[in-house]
Amino acid sequence: MTRVLYHSWLDAGSRLVRIVLAEKSLEARLRLEKPWERRPDFLRLNPAGRVPVLVEDTHIFCDSIAICEYLDEAHGPLTQASDPPKEGATGPNSLIGGDLIERAEIRRLMGWFMGKFDHEVSALLINEKLLKRFLRMGEPDSSAIRSAHHNLGIHLNYIDFLAERRHYLGGAHFSMADACAAAHLSIIDYFGDIPWDRHLAARDWYMRVKSRRSLRLILQDRIPGLTPPRHYERPDF
């Protein structure tokens, strides 16, 4: 089977799918797409015009969450709906957790990061710090950046809260919740915008996540003309 992933720089959904592919030891050929160019062949793959898009032979998969759910169903056993919620109902390969309650909690956090965090932090910073530069849309808007930084502080407090109570954000094990959070935070960290020294529990969690091969792979990406801070790729900060 040929597997191709259309992805883009500093795109959280693309990073998420790459993390999940690596966690499941699935190989994919990466193809860099600049969705803002609206390439007709790409729009035929995904009329939404967005990365990531995963192509396996003749099957086309779009939407980062839908892709991750697919990869988890195809490469990690599921609970039976008829089973009562219990610990360990799925094998170790599922990244969405064991029982119904755990799965709902992990999916709540997937929605939190891919929806709320994206809207309140990532989309603003990526627009101001990356897209405006590439599309020559003028100077960054400092009030948008301030607002994103304010929201980021609130989100980091919440990550602290979770990380003080759990080894990983969704529970005892690394899950799709960590993958979603790390996809976003690794982008904000590329800009050097995370005040890690004020969020030590979040920082400890991120160090645990950064030590995984799946994260190390995406932290090797470099955007031409934009250098990340020194600690960016170091697993121990």
Place this chain on the structure above:
Amino acid sequence: MTRVLYHSWLDAGSRLVRIVLAEKSLEARLRLEKPWERRPDFLRLNPAGRVPVLVEDTHIFCDSIAICEYLDEAHGPLTQASDPPKEGATGPNSLIGGDLIERAEIRRLMGWFMGKFDHEVSALLINEKLLKRFLRMGEPDSSAIRSAHHNLGIHLNYIDFLAERRHYLGGAHFSMADACAAAHLSIIDYFGDIPWDRHLAARDWYMRVKSRRSLRLILQDRIPGLTPPRHYERPDF
């Protein structure tokens, strides 16, 4: 078991969960929440401060997609990950489809409506036409409304495209894709903003969906001081 759904007026996620509950013949006590009041007891249920929130006894479920995935896993059999993709791998109770490919397509459309459509159409119209009024935030911004209407036309074209090829948006059967689309379109239709006569395939699909008991229930809601157009609740327009 007690089941309570915290929901809000003209909130697509709330409507989606109510449709899914009704499709699965699950009873829930509805509790109207105004998330903008940021009631402390509600924020303890969902730190994201958003509706819908589903409470079953002591279990709290947040995020509309996570809630729907939970309800589908708890009340509709799933495919086995070890099964090869095939038709009819799940029972008739799953609203996310039978095989892996069908499930990925339905989830793509769930993401389309709860993400892209929400961002490009619903969020703009709800903000301008509903929230500004309730929160006394001043006059609606006509350029935001124009932009939402422009985007709506493009989305309706895409619904036409799907409805010309499939009986329901995600395939041959009513699915979570239809529920997500109907949750959003029913809100826009409350405002009387859908040019149905220019989108006949979408209109035929919406008539099929409107005839379901699950839709009829939510179409009975009335927002004080805001009257929907005459055709709003009529299954035949």
